Amino acid sequence: MTAKAHILDNDFPIVIVGTGFSGIAMAVMLKKAGFHSFTLLEKATDIGGTWRDNTYPGAACDVPSHLYSFSFEPKSDWTRAFSPQQEIKAYLDHCVDKYGIREHIRFGCEVLGADFEASAGMWSVSFKEKNKTKKLKARAFVLGNGALSTPSNPDIAGLEDFKGDMFHSARWNHEVDLTGKRVAVIGTGASAIQIVPELAKTVSKLKVFQRTAPWVLPKPDRQMTGIENTLFTNIPMTRWLHRAYIYWRNEALATGFVVDPRLMKGLEFIGRLHLRYAVKDPVLRAKLSPNFTIGCKRMLLSNHYYQALVKPNAEVITEGIDCITANGVKTRDGIEHEVDAIVLATGFMVTNYLSRLNIRGLQQYDLNTAMSESREHYLGITVAHFPNMFLMMGPNTGLGHNSMVFMIEAQAQYIVQCIQTLQNRSLAYLDVKESAQAEYCRGLQDRLQKSVWASGCQSWYLSEDGHNSTAWPGFTWQYWLATRRLELKNYHAVYDASLAADAIA
Ligand code: N01
DSSP states (O other), rough: HHHHHHHHHHHHOOEEEEEEEEEEHHHHHHHHTTTEEEEEEEESSSSSSHHHHHTTTTTTTSSOOTTTSSSOOOOOOSBBBBBHHHHHHHHHHHHHHTTTOOGGGGEEEEEEEEEETTTTTEEEEEEEETTEEEEESEEEEEEOOOSSSSSSSOBBBBBGGOOOOOEEGGGGGGGSSOOOOOEEEEOTTHHHHHHHHHHHHHOEEEEEOOSSSSOOEOOOOOOHHHHHHHHHHOHHHHHHHHHHHHHHHHHHHHIIIIIIIGGHHHHHHHHHHHHHHHHOOOHHHHOOOSSTTTTOOEEEEEESHHHHSSSSSSEEOOOEEEEESSSEEEEETEEEEEESSSOOOOOOTTTTTTSSSSEEEEOOOOOOHHHTTTOOBBBBTTTTTOTTTEEOOTTOOSSSOOOHHHHHHHHHHHHHHOOOOOOOOTEEEEEEEEHHHHHHHHHHHHHTTGGGGSSSSSOOTTTSSBBBOOOOOOOHHHHHHHHHHHOGGGEEEOOOOOHHHHHHH
16 A cells, blocks of 8 residues: 555545445445445444344345345355355355455444534544443444344233243344244244244244235245356356346346336236145135235245145234233233243334434434434435435335345445545535435335335335335336446535645645
């Protein structure tokens, strides 16, 4: 590194929150762009985000691994088409070590909030480390803490009364041996449908509490063959073609998600066939038949879920839950379902995932207020009055049809462009214009009205008043196009002479 680059780099401290796919992508891309003065603050003692936390039995990806991985770090030898959690976590560890990211991470640091000091163009990020509150200064502040990180415990009376073992799917208690036990699973989302088949193999009684029947499609999962892995290793073009094939196959699904939900009928037909084939009992089949358009809630993939529910030790309970008692789950019909353990597969705090952070931008404007009042943002990455702050997997960037890693990479390269612009032009800060984000969000909300998420179901994509601040209503290549170039006309670029002098010195 040249002396000048060193000075400039030190002048540009960057703080990244989280070490999941987002934080790691951001760190690698910063390094590739020549920025080395960044710190990742991680509240846990290990990297991996959701792939560290979700260790429940059966945890695996529902997007094919050859696509659910970084384009800059392809892996030729995934063991399965859809890899298990341990393999994805190992892949992330490999990325962190290969790109020298680990030495930038401060583990055990929980970010509490941040304040923007306009005169210095600096964020002051506060965090808790070993029970002490500390601060770090940063010219750029990147929030890579995803929306699927804070478990949501259900709002059911009596949770604290239960005398047996109870834990959330994302906080699996591996000390508890559930073999031969009576176990309740509350929830039937993406996590539950992976947990249920594993539990059904070993527990004496499995009671699945279903509020809404999900759509479950067959999962085209399989072991990767030796020939494929040899080809992918020795002829990288074949691996690239395989990734491209998966990408465009998934991308085709967007037509039903965001162009015309009527196109989802074909998938619904496959879902019904899948259910009919696996569940012969008409009463159980009726219970498991979804009553909303496929894709409105997350579309699930499993070859084992329905098959587990027809086992003699399994029971699907659709009666609403009244409360949790000391001995089990009491339903509204007055029946108490006695169990030894309860698994809460009840999802995450998605729509308000930033609410635990106290972030104040220009003139002390509060991020929670911005997110709950105007709810506007630009590209899901920047928010007016929060200069030099960047969100990853932020609002309206979630997908139902393709790989989030693709979106994360698009965001990371956009943020690098912003940071390069700040540095190269000696700017104090870039603040997205309110007019630009208003126009952007108007377009988004118009398109969301026609999307599958607006077809009339309740889901975590929507807030209580029905506002969709989670999903991206387009093809992912459209997002890539939108983030490919930083359009400065959409930002207030604020110049500060003192910073410019420092940088030149
Ligand atoms: O959570 P969910 P999840 N009483 O919110 C039910 C990602 N993911 O952890 O449908 C009774 O989807 C709730 O019922 P209902 C993926 O993006 C990815 O399963 O609201 N039930 C629902 O059935 C996914 O979308 C992978 O009526 C209650 C369930 O709990 C996201 O994580 C794997 C209830 C929650 O389902 C979240 O999935 C796993 C109550 N009070 C997860 N409250 C990959 O493979 C909630 N429920 C990449």
